[in-house]
Amino acid sequence: MTRRFEFHKSNRVLQLYAGLFMAILYVPILFIPLFSFSDGLYIRFPIENFTLRWYAELFERTAVLKALENSVRVAVSVAILSTFLGIFAAKALARYRIPGRGPILGFILLPLVVPPIIFGVALLLMVSALSIPLSLYTIAAGHIIICLPFAIATLLPRFEGYDAAMEEAAADLGENGWWVFWRVTVPIILPGIVASLLLTFTVSFDEFVMSFFLGGTELTLPLYIWGQLRIPRAFPVVLALGTLILLFSFALVFIGLKIGRRGAIKLVDKD
Amino acid sequence: MVATIKENESVARLPVQSWLSGLLTRHESLRGLLLLAPALLILLITVAVPFLMMGAMSLWTQVGFDYTDDWSLGNYSTILTEPLYMTLLLRSLGMAMAATLVMVILVYPMAYFLAFHVHSNKLIWLIIITLPFWTSYLLRVFAWRVILGYEGVINSGLMEMGLISEPLTFLLYSRSAVIITLAHAWAAFAFLPIYVSLEKIDKSVLEASADLGEPPFMRFFRVILPLSMPGVIAGTFIMFIPTVGDYVTPALVGGPNAAMIGNLIQLQFGTINNWPMGAALAVTMIVAITLVGLIFIALMNGLRRWAR
Numbered sequence: 001m002t003r004r005f006e007f008h009k010s011n012r013v014l015q016l017y018a019g020l021f022m023a024i025l026y027v028p029i030l031f032i033p034l035f036s037f038s039d040g041l042y043i044r045f046p047i048e049n050f051t052l053r054w055y056a057e058l059f060e061r062t063a064v065l066k067a068l069e070n071s072v073r074v075a076v077s078v079a080i081l082s083t084f085l086g087i088f089a090a091k092a093l094a095r096y097r098i099p100g101r102g103p104i105l106g107f108i109l110l111p112l113v114v115p116p117i118i119f120g121v122a123l124l125l126m127v128s129a130l131s132i133p134l135s136l137y138t139i140a141a142g143h144i145i146i147c148l149p150f151a152i153a154t155l156l157p158r159f160e161g162y163d164a165a166m167e168e169a170a171a172d173l174g175e176n177g178w179w180v181f182w183r184v185t186v187p188i189i190l191p192g193i194v195a196s197l198l199l200t201f202t203v204s205f206d207e208f209v210m211s212f213f214l215g216g217t218e219l220t221l222p223l224y225i226w227g228q229l230r231i232p233r234a235f236p237v238v239l240a241l242g243t244l245i246l247l248f249s250f251a252l253v254f255i256g257l258k259i260g261r262r263g264a265i266k267l268v269d270k271d
Numbered sequence: 272m273v274a275t276i277k278e279n280e281s282v283a284r285l286p287v288q289s290w291l292s293g294l295l296t297r298h299e300s301l302r303g304l305l306l307l308a309p310a311l312l313i314l315l316i317t318v319a320v321p322f323l324m325m326g327a328m329s330l331w332t333q334v335g336f337d338y339t340d341d342w343s344l345g346n347y348s349t350i351l352t353e354p355l356y357m358t359l360l361l362r363s364l365g366m367a368m369a370a371t372l373v374m375v376i377l378v379y380p381m382a383y384f385l386a387f388h389v390h391s392n393k394l395i396w397l398i399i400i401t402l403p404f405w406t407s408y409l410l411r412v413f414a415w416r417v418i419l420g421y422e423g424v425i426n427s428g429l430m431e432m433g434l435i436s437e438p439l440t441f442l443l444y445s446r447s448a449v450i451i452t453l454a455h456a457w458a459a460f461a462f463l464p465i466y467v468s469l470e471k472i473d474k475s476v477l478e479a480s481a482d483l484g485e486p487p488f489m490r491f492f493r494v495i496l497p498l499s500m501p502g503v504i505a506g507t508f509i510m511f512i513p514t515v516g517d518y519v520t521p522a523l524v525g526g527p528n529a530a531m532i533g534n535l536i537q538l539q540f541g542t543i544n545n546w547p548m549g550a551a552l553a554v555t556m557i558v559a560i561t562l563v564g565l566i567f568i569a570l571m572n573g574l575r576r577w578a579r
Contacts, residue, residue, distance in 0.1 A: 014384045021381045022399070028414045028455060029403060031424055035417060089310035096303025104307070108314060113509055114557075115516020117533050121540060121553050122321035125328055145317050148310060199405065206407035208519065213540065222409045229413070229523070239417075242410045249406035257398045257405075 032246060036239035041232075054240035064241065067224040071205050074136050074220060078143040079201035086151030086196055087189070093152070094159035109149045119145050120213035127214065134216035142210030147200040154199055154260045158192035195260025202252045206245070221245060329551035338547050346551035356535070356552070360559055363531040366446060367514040368563075370453035371461065375507055377454075378462045382502075383495075386469035397466075404459035412523050415452040419443045419524060444526025452520045460510040468502025469495070497578075504571060508564060515560055532556050 039049035058064055092098060093105060111119060120142060127138050170184045171177075186193070208222040215223055225241060228234040330342045350356040385396055403411060418424045419442040426438040442448060472495060480490045518533025525531070532552065539549030 011384075011388055014380065014388055017380050018384045021377070024455070025400070025403060025458065028418055029411060031417045032410060032414050085310040085313060088306040092303040092306035096306070097300050098303040098307065099300055104311070107318075108310065110318070113512050115513045115533065117516045117518055117536060118553050118557065119318065119321075121536060121549060122325040123317060124540065125546065125550060126321040126324050129324060141317055144313060148314065152310070202405055206405075206409070208407075208409040222407065225409060225413075238413070242407070242413065245407055246410060250402060253402055253405040254398060257401070258394075 029246065032239055033243040036236065036243045038236070041236060054236040055244075057237055058240050058244075061237070063219070063224060064221075067219045067221045070136055070218050071220040071222075074140045074143065075201045075204040078140050078147050078204040079197045081140075082144055082147040082151040082200045083155075083193060083196040085148060086155050087193065089148075090152050090155035090159050090192075091185070094156055095164060108152060111145045112149045112153075116146065116209040117213075120210045123210075124213045134214060136216075136218050136220075138214040138216070139211045139220065140204075142214045143204040143207055146207060146210065147203050150203055151196045151200050154196040154256075155189065155192045158189040162188050191259045195256045198252050198256030199260065202249050202256070206249055325550045326554060328547050329554045331547040333545040333547050336544075346548050347555070349548070350551060350555050356555075359530060359532045359535050360555065362446075362529075363515050363533070363556075364559060364563055366450055366529070366531065367453065367511050367517075370450045370457070370514055371507055371511040373450070374454045374458050374461045374510060375465070375503060378458060378506070379465055379503070382462055382466035382469050385466055386472075400462060401459045404457075408456060409519060411456050412452055412520050415448070415455065415524050416443065419448050443524055444529065446525070446529040448524045449521050449529045449531070452524050453514050453517060456517075456520065457510050457514055460513070461506040464505035464509060465499060465502040468499045468505075472498050500571075504567075507567070512560055512564075516556060 035047070036054055037050050037052070038047045039051040039053075089108065093101065098104065123138070123142055123145070124134075127134065127141075132138065166188070167180050167184050170180045175183065206222060207220075208226065211220050211223050212226065219227070221241070225238055228238050328338075329346055330344065331338045331340050332343060332345050350360075381400070385393065385400075389396055416423070420426070421438050421440065421443060423443070425442060426435075429435045430438065476494060476498070477490065480494045481487075485493065515531075516533045516536075518531060518537050521529050521531045521534050522537075525534075533556075536549050536552045536556070539545045539552060
């Protein structure tokens with residue numbers, strides 16, 4: 001008995017609502033690129049003169065380039081480290097009967113929900129108690145806390161989504177443990193690995209709160225922007241820089257989510 | 272199985288090695304824990320130990336530029352008795368609650384639309400909805416400053432149209448500005464759990480309800496809404512908890528009257544330079560969030576029993 005549901009029909013009101021929702025979601029963000037092309041120092045609504053000079057000015061600022069370099073260095077290290085750790089953790093969580101799996105998973109995923117200020121402050125306390133100077137390394141340590149759950153969340157469905165028999169077959173055919181891992185496991189979960197690298201890179205690249213508490217004299221891009229927000233004349237340059245960062249981050253995350261499929265969504269399901 | 276083969280291959284092995292691999296072969300969970308160990312160790316060092324230290328430090332007292340480490344509950348009694356601290360804490364809880372409520376209500380129809388009315392390219396929809404939340408939080412908050420600011424989009428637009436002659440000052444630096452920005456910045460946290468719970472609803476249940484003659488309107492209230500409640504509750508939590516501790520939003524669009532507990536914590540580690548008090552405030556915030564969460568769960572349980 002197949003009954004046709006009104007779900008198969010289109011619902012005008014809901015469609016309109018969805019359009020409005022997406023507009024509210026995106027329009028505020030789009031004002032940043034929009035006004036980055038405006039010639040004036042201040043935001044004027046009908047944009048009179050189109051200019052690219054704020055972008056040109058951006059590349060003349062050595063502090064911006066230095067902050068970019070720092071951000072990339074931190075984000076690359078954090079992405080590689082958290083994905084590497086994530087692969088083993090995800091494999092363990094997906095494949096083995098681990099006593100206390102629930103609490104362990106909860107503990108790992110905690111940083112996704114707990115306000116980041118708490119982790120930042122707590123880590124700052126420990127670092128200063130051990131007289132470790134604040135630097136890009138302490139920033140990276142803070143980013144790992146946030147990125148590790150994302151890496152595991154992206155990789156876990158990959159391990160759950162294929163048959164362990166393939167690994168067993170390879171082992172039966174005489175491959176040893178490491179070769180099974182490299183020649184069977186890695187190729188199968190490769191999309192998850194790429195997605196995890198892209199997503200954790202972006203999360204670290206854009207992270208502000210941890211960097212704010214754990215940063216020393218060397219700035220990352222979000223810290224640089226924060227410093228510039230106090231200077232009204234720097235407003236257009238911040239808009240230009242923000243535009244480039246948004247464009248870059250959106251592209252990376254889009255590719256990452258597309259490759260990673262439903263990792264993050266499946267995870268929410270488990271909570 | 273993997274380890275067994277390895278054992279057969281290796282001829283010369285240290286006794287310890289073979290004892291270890293024997294142990295790992297026999298105890299599956301041990302192998303799992305070994306794989307999990309590096310990640311857990313990192314989190315132990317960067318999360319668990321610092322949390323314990325924060326708890327300890329909250330019991331210290333700041334004296335000049337140094338602190339005494341004789342244990343006392345002084346910081347906590349100050350927090351409970353000084354009106355400023357409690358005001359900020361209650362205000363943070365209230366504003367986070369407002370932002371969460373607004374967003375859960377706004378997000379629900381969108382999640383409903385995606386779960387029941389979109390049949391192709393769902394993944395693309397999901398990606399587009401969640402995309403902003405992966406990217407620069409600072410910039411998304413900053414965008415609202417561009418919109419609400421003294422020389423912002425709304426003011427300059429209204430002035431251009433001749434509707435106002437002076438910029439409206441209440442737009443920026445108000446509690447509503449913070450609530451709007453918080454709601455916008457954390458929307459995906461509310462969206463995802465609600466969407467997942469709606470998506471999981473078995474379509475045959477809906478068919479049964481229709482076959483038994485229930486009109487669509489009633490079906491929503493008697494079948495879909497109750498079945499999606501776990502998602503609504505999860506979404507409420509997942510969005511409420513982090514927003515309480517936000518300090519970037521109040522700092523950028525809030526101003527003094529809309530400061531939140533996060534700003535106060537940040538000040539203790541900045542200009543006020545009273546780290547033990549900062550630690551105590553952070554602990555208090557966690558306790559307060561937990562209490563509100565427990566009350567919320569109790570209320571929901573009560574509601575469910577009443578509904579039956």
